[in-house]
Amino acid sequence: MNIAIVGIGLIGGSIGIRLKETKFCDKVIGVDKNENHQKKALQLGLVDEIQTLDEVIQNAKAIILTVPVDAITKMLPSILDKVTDQVVIDMGSTKTNILQQIAEHPNRGRYVAAHPMAGTEYSGPEAAVADLFKGKMMVYVEAFKSDEDAFELADAITEQLEMKTSFMNADEHDMHTAYVSHISHLTSFALALTVLEKEKSQGRIFELAGSGFESTVRLAKSSPDMWTPIFKQNRSNVLEVLEEHIKQLQNLYDKLDQEDYDALHKLIKKSNKIKRIIK
Amino acid sequence: MNIAIVGIGLIGGSIGIRLKETKFCDKVIGVDKNENHQKKALQLGLVDEIQTLDEVIQNAKAIILTVPVDAITKMLPSILDKVTDQVVIDMGSTKTNILQQIAEHPNRGRYVAAHPMAGTEYSGPEAAVADLFKGKMMVYVEAFKSDEDAFELADAITEQLEMKTSFMNADEHDMHTAYVSHISHLTSFALALTVLEKEKSQGRIFELAGSGFESTVRLAKSSPDMWTPIFKQNRSNVLEVLEEHIKQLQNLYDKLDQEDYDALHKLIKKSNKIKRIIK
Structure with missing residues (x-):
């Protein structure tokens, strides 16, 4: 065979x-x-x-x-x-x-x-x-x-x-992958773009990049030829999860902007529940 | 001594x-x-x-x-x-x-x-x-x-x-760490919150979580007692970089929403320049 x-x-x-x-x-x-x-x-x-x-x-x-x-x-x-x-x-x-x-x-x-x-x-x-x-x-x-x-x-x-x-089933698969794979790539792409943009005016910025930065940004090395079609084919799920992710970031932004540090502390603590999932 | x-x-x-x-x-x-x-x-x-x-x-x-x-x-x-x-x-x-x-x-x-x-x-x-x-x-x-x-x-x-x-100098340090350390933590916290929220209604969602998800979300295990004061002390820089990061995510969202796949491909390719920095 x-x-x-x-x-x-x-x-x-x-x-x-x-x-x-x-x-x-x-x-x-x-x-x-x-x-x-x-x-x-x-x-x-x-x-x-x-x-x-x-x-x-x-x-x-x-x-x-x-x-x-x-x-x-x-x-x-x-x-x-x-x-x-x-x-x-x-x-x-x-x-x-x-x-x-x-x-x-x-x-x-x-x-x-x-x-x-x-x-x-x-x-x-x-x-x-x-x-x-x-x-x-x-x-x-x-x-x-x-x-x-x-x-x-x-x-x-x-x-x-x-x-x-x-x-x-197909719907379940495409929605779940949007949440645990496709969004991770989008946040990495966006993070890389954010910092690369800043480097232009500031230089030196990557001198301080440690392992935390590396791990959140490493997926930004992924191929555009592979990923553009994935986002295209899974467009509606990806838009949904991206919208929710932006909302979560905006909420963290608002709490910090309003100096509501108790609320910020609670949100971070809530996010710590990911320990249950990721060893 | x-x-x-x-x-x-x-x-x-x-x-x-x-x-x-x-x-x-x-x-x-x-x-x-x-x-x-x-x-x-x-x-x-x-x-x-x-x-x-x-x-x-x-x-x-x-x-x-x-x-x-x-x-x-x-x-x-x-x-x-x-x-x-x-x-x-x-x-x-x-x-x-x-x-x-x-x-x-x-x-x-x-x-x-x-x-x-x-x-x-x-x-x-x-x-x-x-x-x-x-x-x-x-x-x-x-x-x-x-x-x-x-x-x-x-x-x-x-x-x-x-x-x-x-x-x-102090300004340079606090701005650079906002870009290459503090923002990575915020994106991880937000990503964990996004997916944990979805799990409530969907269950099973973490069955598919692979190494890509793990690496972008692992910082969400970080201590709120350590990180809330960091965001407080570096508030103006963190707000600036968070605003820029949300803009980059919104731009990716808009390109996908408008089905402008050429522009999306270009943005991903641009983000790939992070390869210069992260081996």
């Missing part, structure tokens, strides 16, 4: 290394329109060989899509047009649009919607690491609409990646 | 361990009004013994203040009233107020204003670690106003902590 990975970057490349390591399949075949990524992926041993998308539809049992979500939306219907018993697994970060789009497709059953809650702020094949997924959560969305054998193969791959699993 | 540490928490305790480790002084004496902290500090070997503030003013050559900044502001003038050749070092996160307050004190020269750009989201004596400061920046503020021997002793301690050094 061959497994194809379409898009050999952080996610795709990391899946490739791990599947090769566990010898889960005969060959891992990479597909990438970027020639540098193709070369790098072969050099780094992320995949065994490179083929075109049409070739892997013929030659692979499973086709894993790890390109940006707008590219997944474009390519998925035509891939499903061509499959018979192959399995197509989408690893994108948003699900509502894509699931609506192929809801009535005659080969809907061959498709599995999955989202690995794992990543780093780096991108491209050089960012791939074998243990990226270990212990992390793979979320299946509308898994009951996949054929049983298709889901079983997807889940066997998840097992190779040593992930935990969770099941959700 | 004895060194006293007033406030045996994350910062004070970490200094204590390190100075004991390097045998820089005869004894490290701890001062803390919290009896549990006193016991813990002795148990964990952060200090050699516990004394009162008045006792250490008699018995120590250097008195390092690592209590919250409002407590520093309260106790510093009366400590300076009592010193002769001792050195008082303040390790607080804000400097303008405190420096104004003791500017004309006859013993001004015995005081060194220093700010170690190091910390974690944890607090209390249990949070202390020997290598907290290694490779980090110690910022001296208005160092030229300290007596030469007082500064030399403070800097010898900084050397024991294996820190780099930087010199600033």
Whole structure:
């Protein structure tokens, strides 16, 4: 059995290394329109060989899509047009649009919607690491609409990646990821823009940047090609959570502006409840 | 020579361990009004013994203040009233107020204003670690106003902590820390409040929380007793940077709301310049 990975970057490349390591399949075949990524992926041993998308539809049992979500939306219907018993697994970060789009497709059953809650702020094949997924959560969305054998193969791959699993519907998934992933990226982008802007007039400002600043801003290194489509596809949820986040910041601003330090202390103490969640 | 540490928490305790480790002084004496902290500090070997503030003013050559900044502001003038050749070092996160307050004190020269750009989201004596400061920046503020021997002793301690050094005036320090430290805490507090609020109605939301969320929200575990006084003392700078940060978030919101994805892509790409700063 061959497994194809379409898009050999952080996610795709990391899946490739791990599947090769566990010898889960005969060959891992990479597909990438970027020639540098193709070369790098072969050099780094992320995949065994490179083929075109049409070739892997013929030659692979499973086709894993790890390109940006707008590219997944474009390519998925035509891939499903061509499959018979192959399995197509989408690893994108948003699900509502894509699931609506192929809801009535005659080969809907061959498709599995999955989202690995794992990543780093780096991108491209050089960012791939074998243990990226270990212990992390793979979320299946509308898994009951996949054929049983298709889901079983997807889940066997998840097992190779040593992930935990969770099941959700599309709305729930897209709203939850807006709250615990997409908003974190937006606050980091905004924080980086704020401080970079100030540096222009002040210089030296980063001399004082410590580990606290680093951790809140590191996601601002994330790729715009990956993230713009995510915000586009999950626009209404992202707008909702961003609005709420701005309200919370404005509330902290108002309390400080009014010198209401008791209220400020209470808000900080309330936020400390995050200790329950984050060890 | 004895060194006293007033406030045996994350910062004070970490200094204590390190100075004991390097045998820089005869004894490290701890001062803390919290009896549990006193016991813990002795148990964990952060200090050699516990004394009162008045006792250490008699018995120590250097008195390092690592209590919250409002407590520093309260106790510093009366400590300076009592010193002769001792050195008082303040390790607080804000400097303008405190420096104004003791500017004309006859013993001004015995005081060194220093700010170690190091910390974690944890607090209390249990949070202390020997290598907290290694490779980090110690910022001296208005160092030229300290007596030469007082500064030399403070800097010898900084050397024991294996820190780099930087010199600033008070305005510059307080503005820069607002940008690269205080704002990071506010965004984390706000993000935690946003998501905790949503969890009430949605549950399950943290199932999907990955490392990106963790890193942007971890500072929300920070102590309200430590941070409320920092925001109070650095109010005007913090309000300025918070206003700018909200503007940047609102701009991202507007671009997404208007579906101007080119502009959104450009803003994200611009924020990626943070790569220059954060490795």
